[in-house]
Structures are given as structure tokens and as C-alpha cells.
Amino acid sequence: xxxxxxxxxxxxxxxxxxxxxxxxxxxxxxxxxxxxxxxxxxxxxxxxxxxxxxxxxxxxxxxxxxxxxxxxxxxxxxxxxxxxxxxxxxxxxxxxxxxxxxxxxxxxxxxxxxxxxxxxxxxxxxxxxxxxxxxxxxxxxxxxxxxxxxxxxxxxxxxxxx
Amino acid sequence: xxxxxxxxxxxxxxxxxxxxxxxxxxxxxxxxxxxxxxxxxxxxxxxxxxxxxxxxxxxxxxxxxxxxxxxxxxxxxxxxxxxxxxxxxxxxxxxxxxxxxxxxxxxxxxxxxxxxxxxxxxxxxxxxxx
Numbered sequence: 275x276x277x278x279x280x281x282x283x284x285x286x287x288x289x290x291x292x293x294x295x296x297x298x299x300x301x302x303x304x305x306x307x308x309x310x311x312x313x314x315x316x317x318x319x320x321x322x323x324x325x326x327x328x329x330x331x332x333x334x335x336x337x338x339x340x341x342x343x344x345x346x347x348x349x350x351x352x353x354x355x356x357x358x359x360x361x362x363x364x365x366x367x368x369x370x371x372x373x374x375x376x377x378x379x380x381x382x383x384x385x386x387x388x389x390x391x392x393x394x395x396x397x398x399x400x401x402x403x404x405x406x407x408x409x410x411x412x413x414x415x416x417x418x419x420x421x422x423x424x425x426x427x428x429x430x431x432x433x434x435x436x
Numbered sequence: 437x438x439x440x441x442x443x444x445x446x447x448x449x450x451x452x453x454x455x456x457x458x459x460x461x462x463x464x465x466x467x468x469x470x471x472x473x474x475x476x477x478x479x480x481x482x483x484x485x486x487x488x489x490x491x492x493x494x495x496x497x498x499x500x501x502x503x504x505x506x507x508x509x510x511x512x513x514x515x516x517x518x519x520x521x522x523x524x525x526x527x528x529x530x531x532x533x534x535x536x537x538x539x540x541x542x543x544x545x546x547x548x549x550x551x552x553x554x555x556x557x558x559x560x561x562x563x564x565x566x
Contacts, residue, residue, distance in 0.1 A: 325547070325550065326509070326513055349516060349550070349554075350550070350554045350557075353488060353554065371492070371547065372492060372495055372496065372499075372506060372543075372544070372547045373491070373492065373494075373495030373496075375448075375488075375491035375492060375494065375495050376488035376489075376491055376492050376551070377488075378491075379444070379447050379448065379487050379488065379490075379491045380484055380487065380488055382447055383447060383483075383484065383487055384484070388450065389448070389450075389451060390451050390452060391448070391451060391491065391495070392451075392453060392495050392498070413506070414506075414507065414509075
């Protein structure tokens with residue numbers, strides 16, 4: 275599936291099963307790859323959806339921390355975070371708008387993700403990751419620092435649970 | 437609207453800032469204004485869109501109550517929304533904010549208007565707008 279396209283809606287299987295499926299998907303979302311010397315490296319996909327079509331700085335920060343950003347193009351991208359996370363089997367989604375809440379609650383309603391929204395700092399995002407949230411909603415905070423900090427926290431958390 | 441508020445409350449119950457009594461009171465005033473404007477524009481908001489608008493309203497109402505102001509947004513972004521619909525969003529916001537002594541910045545107007553534009557572009561329109 276191409277990035278940024280909208281997959282078919284999943285059947286309504288109930289909130290508990292959706293939440294369990296979202297948690298399982300997150301646990302499976304860390305791929306182990308090995309270089310030619312057999313050294314393993316962990317990669318995680320993190321989806322970014324920005325109401326105004328931005329998010330490049332966050333993507334740069336994710337990449338710098340060793341993650342793989344999936345930046346949804348175009349205005350209104352925040353509303354597609356849950357869909358693209360499912361399509362890409364991503365570990366985390368980040369939604370940006372006035373509060374980031376619209377993308378986050380949509381992802382929760384459709385896929386059962388644990389969410390936090392209304393955040394305005396990288397540290398708040400780190401705390402949310404540590405608490406097991408899988409979709410993070412922020413105000414407009416397109417910064418490398420945010421992408422780096424959240425990715426670092428996610429890699430640490432997934433490493434602990436692997 | 438009560439149903440929508442409760443659905444929103446259930447959805448964000450596990451977040452660090454669940455819906456409280458003050459939120460319910462504010463949403464009880466704000467969401468009907470939003471529904472009225474959607475009707476005026478001939479928009480039939482589906483469940484997904486309603487929830488998205490509702491959580492936006494929740495965050496907005498909290499900013500108003502807390503006296504917080506969003507930073508300005510780039511001028512080029514305002515070209516995404518026709519002037520008459522920006523004016524309608526401004527009217528809605530001022531109707532809500534006036535009694536609260538809060539003057540909302542243009543960024544709030546644009547963000548609300550964009551919710552309506554997203555609904556319009558995704559086809560959530562009535563054949564016979566009221």
C-alpha cells in the first residue's frame with residue numbers, strides 16, 4: 275500500500291479486542307535487521323501526521339535517533355495517523371494540530387490505540403511513551419528534539435519488553 | 437450533543453486529562469454552536485468527524501478557560517479556507533468566547549475552519565443543506 279493512502283476500515287470487533295490487537299501490533303513493530311557482519315539493529319516505524327502538512331523536522335529527529343519516519347503528506351494528515359500506522363505496521367503515531375487530539379482519538383476509535391493528547395513538550399511525549407501510549411497528540415511542535423526524544427524513549431521501551 | 441460529549445469522555449478517559457465537569461459544561465455550549473455551523477454549511481459530520489471536532493473543541497475550551505493562546509500560523513495557510521467560511525468560524529468562536537472575556541487569535545479560527553474544510557473535502561455534505 276502506498277504511504278498516505280487510506281486502507282479499508284477494519285470490521286468493528288469491539289474496543290477490548292482492538293486495544294489488544296493494537297498492543298500486539300506495537301510489540302511486533304520493531305524489526306530486527308542484521309548487517310553483513312551479523313550485528314543486529316532494531317528499527318521502528320513512526321508515523322507523523324500534521325494538520326498543516328508539515329512534520330519534516332520531527333521526521334529528521336526520528337531518523338537521527340535511529341527510527342524510520344513515515345511522514346504523511348498534505349493538509350489534514352493528522353486524521354490519517356491510525357490508518358497509516360496499520361498499513362505500515364508502525365510502532366508509534368504522532369499527530370499534530372491545535373492539540374493533536376483529533377488524530378489521536380480517531381486512531382483510538384478505529385484501532386484501539388492508547389493515546390495522549392494536548393501535549394506541548396518533548397518531555398511530555400517521552401512520558402507518554404514510557405506509559406505505553408502508542409499515539410501521541412501534540413500542538414504544533416515540529417522540532418527535531420521532539421522526534422529524537424520520543425524515538426529514543428520508544429527504542430528503550432521496546433528493548434525492555436523484547 | 438450530550439451523547440457526543442459522553443462518547444468523547446469515554447474515548448479520552450485513560451488519558452492524563454479526562455473530561456471533567458467544567459469540560460462538560462463548556463462542551464454543552466460549544467458543540468451545539470459547531471453543529472449549527474455545520475448545518476448552515478450543509479455538512480453532515482459522520483461519527484469519526486464528530487469525535488475529531490469534539491476533541492478539538494475540548495482542547496479549545498480548555499485553552500479559553502486557562503487563558504492560553506496559540507501561536508500565530510503562517511499567512512499562506514489562510515488561503516486554504518474561503519474568506520466567508522473563515523468569517524463564519526470567527527463568528528462562532530466569538531459567540532462562545534465573548535461572554536468569557538477571551539479574544540481568540542486567528543489561529544484558533546483557522547484550525548476550527550479547517551475541521552469543516554476537511555469534512556467538506558472528504559464528502560461529508562448534505563444533499564439538502566438546512
